[in-house]
Amino acid sequence: MTNITEVELVVVGAGVAGCTAAIYAKRYGVDVVILDKGVPGGQLMTVSSMENYPGFPEGISGMELAQRVHQQVENHGIEIVQEEVTAISRHDESRWLVQTGDGEWLAVAVIIATGVFPRSLNVPGEKELRGRGVSYCATCDGFLYRGETVAVVGGGNSAVEEAMYLADICEKVYLTHRRDRLRADPHIGQQVIERENVELLWNTVVQEIVGEEEVQQLRLRNAGTEEEWLLPVSGVFVAIGTIAHTDWLEELVELDSGFITTDMSMRTNQPGIFAAGDIRDTVIRQVTTAVGDATIAAYSAYQYIAKHRGEAYGEYAGPEQNQ
């Protein structure tokens, strides 16, 4: 027997976008639940120190911000249910059926905010040594490599940030990048170049992660000379970007390069289905844009739900009282 629960709004994902959307929706008087597969905090958890999220002049770690946002969700009396959403489909004219491994939810509206995940190198040894030297999050695992030599793979902002973070902990950090220049913002790109215990390996491609039980070496190739060589490291941090897991949404909503297409009101092409945060097809993915998206998605979902309730939007009856 399957357990079916009715709500007005299901938010999929308990990252900062999902949590913000739920808080706003709750304050609009919407009956809302957050479903999350149980890896809390989303992409945010990988950020060691953000100096550009407005309100924290001394910076804040992604982990702390995630905890604060979860506290805020709790303070609003919103439940985060640990269920992984596997499918969303039309139930009837006015409701969507949200299926999870553990049950089914009927909702008038759905906000999808499942975020993005680290991209894999797809080289031999990566899968086998994951969690035994292969990591996708310096903030999460960096302390395991205190005083050791590690490599970061990538050339964008997150690679540079991971390298800077690890440079504080490790004796030596190699930053291997397959091109001859960084994609990172100049501000932090220059910092990493000047950092003493960080060595940049330009034009360098990782061919294999080598190790018995644990990571021992990287097999590298110079993209110019094609020369191969081995670099001894005890850990490797893969930071080559992110992808959205949207395969399960292909039949439901319009996607562009794997990200959900929305309009400025965060509406997808399906009435009642909205998207917010990193999973959206957008020009830049930041905490600031995630909370902005989420606010708009909650507002649009509220309007949609109010219409469904038969309320005129933004109105609700006060007592019919005249003085």
Added chain:
Amino acid sequence: MTNITEVELVVVGAGVAGCTAAIYAKRYGVDVVILDKGVPGGQLMTVSSMENYPGFPEGISGMELAQRVHQQVENHGIEIVQEEVTAISRHDESRWLVQTGDGEWLAVAVIIATGVFPRSLNVPGEKELRGRGVSYCATCDGFLYRGETVAVVGGGNSAVEEAMYLADICEKVYLTHRRDRLRADPHIGQQVIERENVELLWNTVVQEIVGEEEVQQLRLRNAGTEEEWLLPVSGVFVAIGTIAHTDWLEELVELDSGFITTDMSMRTNQPGIFAAGDIRDTVIRQVTTAVGDATIAAYSAYQYIAKHRGEAYGEYAGPEQNQ
């Protein structure tokens, strides 16, 4: 002799949108200045406690958030220059001339983030008694009316929030609204109705603010019966919404109902001119949406400036170093 300063980016307005845009731009390596007419904090300053800005589970006042964001601007080495921008015009093919009362700025790109301002009632006595009982900001002036009787005019979120805030300070608060229901979100609308020392005056229109030297009474009219009467109060807080001051921009950019029209990248119809925050034509105006807008505007401005510099976007040369 006029003082002309060249910069890459001028941000107009030091509210949360302008500050966030400047921080992001600075971190992209852009030479940026903020021009502000000198009323710090923007619309934010009027908010007594925000419980929905992600990261502050116990809530934060607009004033404190504004101070924190200004500290963050200072930490980034960005200057806020107190000059009121009076005109923006094309200087040459690649630069805009930004004129203020005190000087002129030449900039490759401009982000307009001047926000919104309280709307006036436009009734007799309002202008004359402004600052002597007529206020547009309970957070700013509420403490002057400790233990007294005041009125709030309006029926939306800000009116209800001002009434709740004043109810903590004043003996009695009248909330006068010209309709028979609130426009506020249900969450807080219900709270104000249940509040003991707040009395709602439905269907009530303010005709005149009466007083010698200071506010003494409101002349009110019942919208149904047309009956007029006098309500003794020592202060009146006008909270009937906001308007953008965009008259000076009419010749420059496309407006819609007085707000600046942008695309999803925060571009106006003028190349190099961007907009962010409450001044944009948008469905909802919150701190969250302001910081989201600002991030996107800064990114778009950076791309525009990088192109102007002759850089390929998002790239900058590392040393031409191969191992």
